[in-house]
Amino acid sequence: MTNAFDFGAKQFDTAQLESLFFGPARAFAALSIDVTEKLVNAQLDATKAYTDTSLAQLRQLVEVKDAEGLKSYLEGQQEVAKELTERLKGDAEKVVALQQEFIQESQKLTEGSVKQAQESAQQATETATKAVKDVAPKAK
Numbered sequence: 001m002t003n004a005f006d007f008g009a010k011q012f013d014t015a016q017l018e019s020l021f022f023g024p025a026r027a028f029a030a031l032s033i034d035v036t037e038k039l040v041n042a043q044l045d046a047t048k049a050y051t052d053t054s055l056a057q058l059r060q061l062v063e064v065k066d067a068e069g070l071k072s073y074l075e076g077q078q079e080v081a082k083e084l085t086e087r088l089k090g091d092a093e094k095v096v097a098l099q100q101e102f103i104q105e106s107q108k109l110t111e112g113s114v115k116q117a118q119e120s121a122q123q124a125t126e127t128a129t130k131a132v133k134d135v136a137p138k139a140k
Contacts, residue, residue: 016120019115020113020117020120022112024112024116028109031102033107039098042091047068049087050084060073061073
């Protein structure tokens with residue numbers, strides 16, 4: 001099996017198509033999937049943490065039996081609010097870091113693809129120039 005299709009006088013090179021289009025598209029898709037997976041896992045972790053905190057607070061509220069217990073519960077709510085605020089801040093920072101990672105990696109992929117396309121264009125130009133130079137003397 002060859003890596004080219006014959007379309008009349010022109011050869012269609014699937015390896016070139018792979019290197020210029022499909023390879024970079026696959027790399028970008030893989031990067032997108034990796035970042036999406038990290039974002040989903042971060043969301044799941046955050047949801048579990050918030051749910052656990054909420055359930056723990058509800059359990060404590062159910063255990064309140066008198067005014068002193070209620071006072072203690074309400075005072076504890078300030079600490080819980082502080083912890084949740086810190087958790088939210090950390091989760092937001094994690095999402096921003098993932099977005100920055102995605103941007104940096106996609107820029108690297110784009111730069112690599114552009115460089116490869118430039119090299120392929122340069123090779124094609126050199127091949128065509130050589131072919132023209134080889135054919136020109138024979139045409140005379």
